[in-house]
Amino acid sequence: MMSSVTESTQPIKRRAIALVSGGLDSMLAVKVMQEQGIEVEGVNFFTGFCVEGHTHAIRKKDKDKEKRNNALWVAEQLGIKMHIIDISEEYKDVVLNPRHGYGANLNPCLDCKIFMVNQATLMINKARELAGDRGFDFIVTGEVIGQRPKSQRKATMPIISAESGADERLLRPLCAKNLPATLPEREGWVDRESLHDFSGRSRKPQMALAKKFGLDDFAQPAGGCCFLTDESYSNKLADLWKARNERRYELDDIMLLKVGRHIRPQPHLKLIISREEGENRFLEGYRYQFTSITTVSCPGPLALVDGNFQNDEEMQQAAAIVARYSKGRSSDEVTLEVRSPDGVARQVTVEPFHPDAVPLAWNVG
Amino acid sequence: MTEAVHELDVRRMLCPMPVIKTQNKVRTLATGDCLRVVCTDPGALSDIPAWCRINGHQVLETGEAGNEVFVVLRVGEDNGALF
């Protein structure tokens, strides 16, 4: 019950911005707020490492079922507006220089949370400045104490609140009862007693709450909300930095790490070989930026060459590797076309690599 | 038929970039304006209409032509310019 709203004045409808990842926890956090009469709008940040969205567009598997943006889909289920913010440029600094370090892989979860809550804080500050009472009063996340070993611990919760600048305006409805009361609780905008005290890795309380709210279709990301928690992906990113001798990336780089088979036959050369039609179509779009290899004498994949051939042997070697993944893999010879970004192409005929002859160490990821 | 006043070219961008670009463009438009978005990621055909439904904009037309898809929308009451 909203007992502390004074009857004498027109009660101000309190509004919150919720960080929505597309998973169950943020969905539940929004529901809990809506139950208390809070008007919620969602915000979803595009870092470039997100699993949702384009990854589905690339892989043609489950074509119809999977092709939905989770954050948008969640917003529709919850009946809230959704703002999707491109933070991919600013986010580089979070990935390259995380002050609190990395998790099990190259996931800078704690810095990432701080960064996102900070972005949301800037948003509500701006909105309050521009719109006063039509602005936003606080921020909501679906964080649960102990849910993730690194970023969601009891000790990290106040760090996120403080370093993001959100301070008292950051409310975690799913574990608020385990934490000191925040501004929305103390002001009586929300009823602390109706919030939750979830903690630990168990998903049971969330499942029970989902059932109570009648939610039965939601995404359950295994490791985390982005590719940086994925070991193979992190290895590919580390390999990229090593090959370039510097820790740096562009959006195209990190997109390409999500696609295809990555093989590095030379320290300065990497092949990105498509594994199916969807990836083929995706890589096709990069042929004006990279040298590419396709098969001519038989059906085969499309490969991009990240790096420059220093001599003909290197080119033949690359062609022979691509041939190994073509339909002509057991033929004596396969003819391929090597095309440079400006469209100049030449044909080479090579003996495909024997499957066992591609050393495991060349596989990146 | 529908007259698209504004055009947005998000060809070769992958979801969710077409949605983000649409959102950012809509913020600069006025209620009632029409916007035609052209994309190559077919995912935009479900994402942009979903974004419109959520944020109160009207989808006037969607379609495919060769490798491209397009969505024509009319900006609703709130163009989202607060952010």
Ligand code: SF4
């Ligand atoms: S999993 Fe990725 S998006 Fe989620 S908190 Fe960690 S770094 Fe950020």
